[in-house]
Amino acid sequence: MxxxxxxxxxxxxxxxxxxxxxxxxxxxxxxxxxxxxxxxxxxxxxxxxxxxxxxxxxxxxxxxxxxxxxxxxxxxxxxxxxxxxxxxxxxxxxxxxxxxxxDYAPCPAALNPVREKAVCAVCGSRIARDTKSHGRPRWVCPDCGAIVHISDEEVQKRVSHRLRQLANTPDLLTPPPAPEAAPSADALRIQNELNVCFNRSDINPDYMKTLIFAAAAEQYAVLPDLTPVHDMEVLRERLETGPANDSDIQELLAKAVKAVRIGGQDYIELELNNGTMIGKEQTT
Structure with a gap:
């Protein structure tokens, strides 16, 4: 005691x-x-x-x-x-x-996935939820100063509505363009060193082996991550076969949505990984 x-x-x-x-x-x-x-x-x-x-x-x-x-x-x-x-x-x-x-309102656990992807609809910067205004939730953009007063329940309701819209139109889930692999500066330097060594008469086999492995490692390091492309394809195929359940809706938010754009007048819009916007029209 x-x-x-x-x-x-x-x-x-x-x-x-x-x-x-x-x-x-x-x-x-x-x-x-x-x-x-x-x-x-x-x-x-x-x-x-x-x-x-x-x-x-x-x-x-x-x-x-x-x-x-x-x-x-x-x-x-x-x-x-x-x-x-x-x-x-x-x-x-x-x-x-x-x-x-x-006098604050803790962020509901169900809102955390939205908060992690929330951006300002005005400038595109990250927007943060706080409750400094007498405990009432609001979203504040530290870059442009935009402030959006909207309840947690309304945010969840509107995001859920947008996700349901998306689930009902799975053809919008086209995969994002696959990124192209560009060689790194180190990869180019290693390749140049390999070319020089190949043209030498006194080739050092051990050194050449080291260079070849290093070149392979650099090429592997810059391979594009195709996971988003695969995820979008799997989600689209699944939603085309039947109605979405709650788990599908959460997976859409996690894997298909790049950003949740929050603006004035309770405006919420989803930006997908492929650049498609869901919800440009105001929800009534």
């Missing part, structure tokens, strides 16, 4: 009265100041651990729970036998900030 202080941090008992402890009272003020400046519980705990002012006599190490207890302790306002250490304004500001930081 963790040891608990009998006298709150910031105070000490002298002559039978509770009075401010100079070093601890200054630390309390500093904790409020740092927190209101934007420092996290963890960062403040790290700073306090380095400051040689222990929270209690059993350890010099601070943790975020100690910092949290100080920030929410109303005794610092000067109630009962405890002298005031913090002004009403500072204490209120800290409580409001604590509520803002804890």
């Amino acid at each position: 963790a040891w608990q202080r009998k006298t709150p941090f910031g105070y000490m008992v002298r002559g039978g009265e509770t009075v401010p402890c100079p070093t601890e009272a200054d630390a309390v003020q500093n904790i409020f100041t740092r927190y209101l400046a934007g420092a996290s519980y963890g960062r403040i705990a790290e700073e306090m651990s380095r400051g040689n002012i222990p929270y209690h006599r059993h350890t010099s190490q601070w943790n975020k729970h100690m910092v949290k207890r100080i920030l929410e302790n109303g005794k610092y306002l000067g109630t009962g036998v405890y002298p005031r250490l913090i002004s009403d304004e500072e204490f209120l500001a800290a409580q409001i900030q604590r509520e803002d930081k804890t």
